[in-house]
Amino acid sequence: MHTTTLTTKGRATRDRIVDVAASLIFDRGVAGTSLDDVKAAAGVSSSQLYHYFGDKGALVSAVIAHQVDAVLAGQEPHLSQLDSMAALRAWRDALVAIRRGLRCQGGCPIGSLASELAESDVRLRGEIGAGLARWEDSIRTGLRTMRARGDLRADADVDALATAILASAQGGILLSQVRRSTAPLEAALDAILDHVASFLTPRGRRSVRARASRST
Numbered sequence: 001m002h003t004t005t006l007t008t009k010g011r012a013t014r015d016r017i018v019d020v021a022a023s024l025i026f027d028r029g030v031a032g033t034s035l036d037d038v039k040a041a042a043g044v045s046s047s048q049l050y051h052y053f054g055d056k057g058a059l060v061s062a063v064i065a066h067q068v069d070a071v072l073a074g075q076e077p078h079l080s081q082l083d084s085m086a087a088l089r090a091w092r093d094a095l096v097a098i099r100r101g102l103r104c105q106g107g108c109p110i111g112s113l114a115s116e117l118a119e120s121d122v123r124l125r126g127e128i129g130a131g132l133a134r135w136e137d138s139i140r141t142g143l144r145t146m147r148a149r150g151d152l153r154a155d156a157d158v159d160a161l162a163t164a165i166l167a168s169a170q171g172g173i174l175l176s177q178v179r180r181s182t183a184p185l186e187a188a189l190d191a192i193l194d195h196v197a198s199f200l201t202p203r204g205r206r207s208v209r210a211r212a213s214r215s216t
Contacts, residue, residue, distance in 0.1 A: 068131030082142025
């Protein structure tokens with residue numbers, strides 16, 4: 001169903017179903033969450049559920065979109081302005097704080113969906129990939145701004161760096177979940193951001209020093 005055709009009440013009902021499904025799936029996985037589970041938790045009937053979602057795949061698709069939006073929104077305002085080393089390190093600190101607040105329980109909602117669905121559903125894998133691409137694009141945009149401004153050398157491969165930063169975040173989050181410590185995430189992000197800093201121009205290094213002096 002196209003959400004643009006929904007009434008205010010209908011949109012609220014649909015959103016409640018997706019919120020409940022996202023929570024259940026995060027806790028139990030897609031395979032461990034049935035439509036009956038979602039109906040019971042959301043307090044809706046079968047007819048209501050199928051009015052908004054034709055099948056479980058459609059509901060999972062909506063959950064993916066919901067989780068991508070939630071994960072990216074949770075990183076703002078940092079994620080939309082990663083255009084300096086100070087901004088990148090502030091974003092790093094925000095990610096670590098999020099994991100610490102969760103006591104390192106649970107993985108990345110997007111990464112968890114990818115682990116479960118990437119080999120079983122080509123369409124959903126594509127949707128998860130598109131969500132991760134949005135995250136990576138935000139990082140890439142900031143790095144491109146730094147390079148265009150002259151803070152990063154012209155030979156800095158911002159596409160590869162953006163991919164490496166996202167991979168470091170995802171791997172660090174996974175290890176933090178297993179070890180119940182933010183140390184792996186901190187180490188992974190510090191290492192990749194130090195690598196980014198190795199591409200700083202003299203202008204970029206002066207900017208870092210100037211920011212550091214103003215903060216002291």
